[in-house]
Every structure is written in C-alpha cells, then in structure tokens.
Amino acid sequence: MMLSPAPKISFKAQMLQAREDAIIVTVNRLLAEKGFDAMTVDEVAAQVGIAKASLYKHFPSKEDLAAAAMVRVMRRAQAYLAALPGSMAPLDKLRAVVRWTMELKLAGEMPSLPSQNSSLRATLIANADYMNGLIEVSDQLGAWIEAAQEQGLLNPQLPAIAVLYTLYARACDPVLEFLQMGGQHTDAEIADLVLSTCFDGLNARQAR
Amino acid sequence: MMLSPAPKISFKAQMLQAREDAIIVTVNRLLAEKGFDAMTVDEVAAQVGIAKASLYKHFPSKEDLAAAAMVRVMRRAQAYLAALPGSMAPLDKLRAVVRWTMELKLAGEMPSLPSQNSSLRATLIANADYMNGLIEVSDQLGAWIEAAQEQGLLNPQLPAIAVLYTLYARACDPVLEFLQMGGQHTDAEIADLVLSTCFDGLNARQAR
DNA sequence: GTCTATAGACCGATAGAC
DNA sequence: GTCTATCGGTCTATAGAC
Numbered sequence: 001m002m003l004s005p006a007p008k009i010s011f012k013a014q015m016l017q018a019r020e021d022a023i024i025v026t027v028n029r030l031l032a033e034k035g036f037d038a039m040t041v042d043e044v045a046a047q048v049g050i051a052k053a054s055l056y057k058h059f060p061s062k063e064d065l066a067a068a069a070m071v072r073v074m075r076r077a078q079a080y081l082a083a084l085p086g087s088m089a090p091l092d093k094l095r096a097v098v099r100w101t102m103e104l105k106l107a108g109e110m111p112s113l114p115s116q117n118s119s120l121r122a123t124l125i126a127n128a129d130y131m132n133g134l135i136e137v138s139d140q141l142g143a144w145i146e147a148a149q150e151q152g153l154l155n156p157q158l159p160a161i162a163v164l165y166t167l168y169a170r171a172c173d174p175v176l177e178f179l180q181m182g183g184q185h186t187d188a189e190i191a192d193l194v195l196s197t198c199f200d201g202l203n204a205r206q207a208r
Numbered sequence: 209m210m211l212s213p214a215p216k217i218s219f220k221a222q223m224l225q226a227r228e229d230a231i232i233v234t235v236n237r238l239l240a241e242k243g244f245d246a247m248t249v250d251e252v253a254a255q256v257g258i259a260k261a262s263l264y265k266h267f268p269s270k271e272d273l274a275a276a277a278m279v280r281v282m283r284r285a286q287a288y289l290a291a292l293p294g295s296m297a298p299l300d301k302l303r304a305v306v307r308w309t310m311e312l313k314l315a316g317e318m319p320s321l322p323s324q325n326s327s328l329r330a331t332l333i334a335n336a337d338y339m340n341g342l343i344e345v346s347d348q349l350g351a352w353i354e355a356a357q358e359q360g361l362l363n364p365q366l367p368a369i370a371v372l373y374t375l376y377a378r379a380c381d382p383v384l385e386f387l388q389m390g391g392q393h394t395d396a397e398i399a400d401l402v403l404s405t406c407f408d409g410l411n412a413r414q415a416r
Numbered sequence: 417g418t419c420t421a422t423a424g425a426c427c428g429a430t431a432g433a434c
Numbered sequence: 435g436t437c438t439a440t441c442g443g444t445c446t447a448t449a450g451a452c
Contacts, residue, residue, distance in 0.1 A: 258421085258422080259421070259422045259423060259424085260423090260424095261421080261422070261423085261424095262420095262421060262422070265420095265421085
C-alpha cells in the first residue's frame with residue numbers, strides 16, 4: 001500500500017485549485033483591461049489555455065466568473081487591511097487603503113464591472129463570499145472613518161456612508177486612466193495627485 | 209397659385225427635425241439609464257414609435273446615435289457656460305458647472321458611455337460637432353481653472369489638466385447613484401455633498 | 417403617379433451555454 | 435464543436451400623402 005492516499009487526493013485537488021486560480025487571474029486581468037461586456041468567455045478559455053467546456057466545469061456562467069474575480073480582489077483587500085500596523089492612525093489607514101486600490105487600478109489589476117447590469121448584480125449579491133468580504137471591509141473602513149471624524153481629522157459633517165462611497169469610488173476613477181493616457185506623470189505621481197484631491201479637495205488650503 | 213411654397217418645404221423639414229430631436233432625446237434617456245451596450249437599436253425605434261429602417265435614415269449606426277446624444281449634451285453644456293453671468297468669479301463658475309452636470313446625472317439625463325469601446329471612440333472623435341464642442345468647453349473651463357489658481361482659490365500645485373479631468377469625472381461619479389439608491393438624501397443634498405467633497409475634500413478644514 | 421415612411425421579415429455575425 | 439438567442443444592419447412590399 002502507499003504510505004498515504006491523502007496526498008494523492010490533495011494533489012488532484014491542488015491541480016483543480018491551480019487551474020481555478022489561473023482562470024480567476026486571467027478573468028481579473030481581462031475585466032480590468034476591457035470590462036465585463038467586452039470580455040468574452042472564448043477569450044478567457046483561450047488565454048487560460050483550456051477548453052471552453054472546462055471553464056463551465058468550474059463556473060456556471062460568465063457572471064460567476066466575474067464574481068470569482070471580485071471575491072479575489074475582496075480577499076486581497078481584507079489581507080491588506082489586516083496587515084496595516086495597529087499603531088497607524090485611522091486617517092492614515094484610510095489613505096493607505098485608497099492608495100492601494102489606486103495602485104491596483106493603475107497596474108491594470110482592478111476589474112471594472114458595469115454597475116447597471118442587473119444579472120451581474122444579482123450574481124454578486126447571491127455570492128456569500130463576496131458579500132461577506134464586502135461587509136467586513138465596509139465595517140472596518142466605517143470604523144476608521146468614524147474614528148477619524150471623532151479625532152477631527154475627517155470632516156464630521158459628512159455622513160460616514162458618503163465618505164465610504166467616495167473612497168470606494170477611487171477604485172474606478174476615470175481620472176486615473178485619463179492622466180495615465182496623457183503620459184505626463186508616473187503612476188506614483190498620479191496616485192499622489194488623486195489622493196490629494198480626494199482628501200484635500202481642489203480648493204487651495206492655508207495649511208499644507 | 210399658392211402664396212408661398214417655402215413654408216411647405218419648411219414644414220417638412222420641421223417634421224424631420226422634430227423626429228430627429230425625438231430620437232436623440234430617447235437615445236439620451238436610454239443611454240443614461242442602461243448604458244451604450246445594453247441599449248438596443250430596436251428598443252430605440254420602439255420607444256420613439258418609428259420603424260427601425262426610419263432610424264437608419266437619420267443615423268447610419270448605433271454609434272452615431274450615441275454621438276448625436278453626446279453632441280446634444282455638449283450643446284447644452286455650452287449654452288449653460290455662456291449663460292453664466294460674467295460677474296461671477298471663476299471658481300464659482302466652476303462650482304456651478306459641476307453642480308449642473310451632477311444635477312443632470314441625478315435627473316437621469318446624463319448618457320453614460322463605456323470609455324473603452326474603440327468603435328464608439330472612433331465615431332466620437334470623427335464627429336466634428338462633438339469634438340469642437342468638447343474643445344470649446346475644455347478651453348473655457350481651463351481658462352477659469354487657471355484664473356482661479358492665480359487668484360489663489362484653487363490649489364496651484366495641481367496641474368490644470370488634472371483639475372479639468374476631476375471636474376469632468378463628476379458627470380459619471382458612481383457616488384451620486386449610490387447615495388441616490390440609499391434614499392437617505394434628496395438630489396439637492398447629494399449634489400451639495402459631492403460638490404463639497406470635490407472642492408473641499410474629505411479632510412476637516414479649519415475654515416468653513 | 418411619385419415619393420416616402422412603415423412594418424416586418426430577413427441575414428450574418430457573435431457570444432453565451434452546454 | 436454545436437446549438438440557440440440576440441442584435442446590428444438590410445431589404446422588400448404595402449400604404450398613404452401630395
């Protein structure tokens with residue numbers, strides 16, 4: 001007998017998992033560079049190097065492919081939040097997270113989904129992994145927002161939910177790609193610029 | 209003999225023009241509520257109440273339909289800019305324009321086009337009416353931006369082009385629809401809120 | 417009679433699903 | 435690799451206005 005049948009099963013599972021990861025990475029990239037509507041499942045299968053039928057063994061629909069990519073992004077976000085040093089001030093954490101999402105987008109790794117697609121919305125809402133991740137991230141950010149407001153560092157007149165949406169919106173801000181297209185600034189400069197307009201606004205400030 | 213054949217021709221032309229306007233208004237609304245990809249030509253024809261073949265008498269392609277809607281928006285923008293009192297300070301003009309675009313979006317009258325669709329981009333760039341309008345509007349806004357920066361009211365460290373993009377981006381800001389979906393605020397409150405975050409940022413300010 | 421708009425069938429291509 | 439639906443775009447025959 002073999003020493004252990006377990007590794008064999010694990011190996012098979014690992015293969016499956018590896019292929020699924022490859023699919024998701026490809027979907028993530030395609031979603032980032034062309035968006036959901038322009039991405040075709042044939043394209044995904046071709047780029048992963050597997051048959052289209054095999055794709056449907058893993059994911060029952062195009063919407064579920066996109067959802068898997070969003071789950072991956074959400075997990076990365078959760079990992080990033082968890083890795084922030086506890087000593088950091090809430091406002092600095094928020095700035096760090098926004099910078100991270102903008103760097104993701106500038107690097108072409110932020111999937112872009114049409115917010116008006118109803119079937120896609122339904123799939124995302126039905127996806128427990130995605131929803132739990134979203135809620136956890138939102139709760140964490142919401143706590144930091146309220147803390148920063150109590151410290152008087154974030155405008156306390158703004159509803160926390162509006163602040164949260166404003167931060168989220170940086171992940172799909174067209175200003176980033178417009179500036180990138182212009183070619184006048186490095187990605188780091190663009191991130192600095194938009195981070196500045198996000199937190200400090202366009203108006204001239206006495207301080208700073 | 210009739211008194212004048214001229215009115216007859218004019219009447220016919222008026223009919224044509226009126227129908228074209230009806231088409232463009234419908235396209236504008238559909239683009240605003242579902243976006244370019246989800247909008248179908250059959251849908252447009254049905255909602256206008258004309259045959260699809262008649263649509264193609266006016267516009268040679270779906271892309272041209274969208275371009276016509278964008279030209280209409282651009283003309284409205286030019287009219288709005290021109291109507292601003294000359295006595296108004298540049299910064300106030302900028303704020304007024306941004307508020308206007310946000311009100312347009314909140315009212316469901318701002319067409320939303322995918323920025324990554326190449327054929328649509330090509331059609332828009334080839335459309336002289338659209339491009340001229342865009343350039344004129346950009347020049348006007350650019351002049352106000354530089355004036356406000358010289359007056360020390362707008363952060364002079366920001367490149368004018370980045371400010372311009374940031375203002376344009378308010379016309380497709382997802383924060384608007386997210387807040388609208390929440391139902392906690394009126395459209396006017398939402399516009400005030402986002403206008404505030406745009407110009408003043410999220411940070412707390414001493415003044416204000 | 418002539419011209420134009422209409423309705424609706426129709427085609428070809430694409431893409432999702434299996 | 436096949437099936438099917440959808441959609442952009444075209445075509446034809448009929449009706450009606452002048």
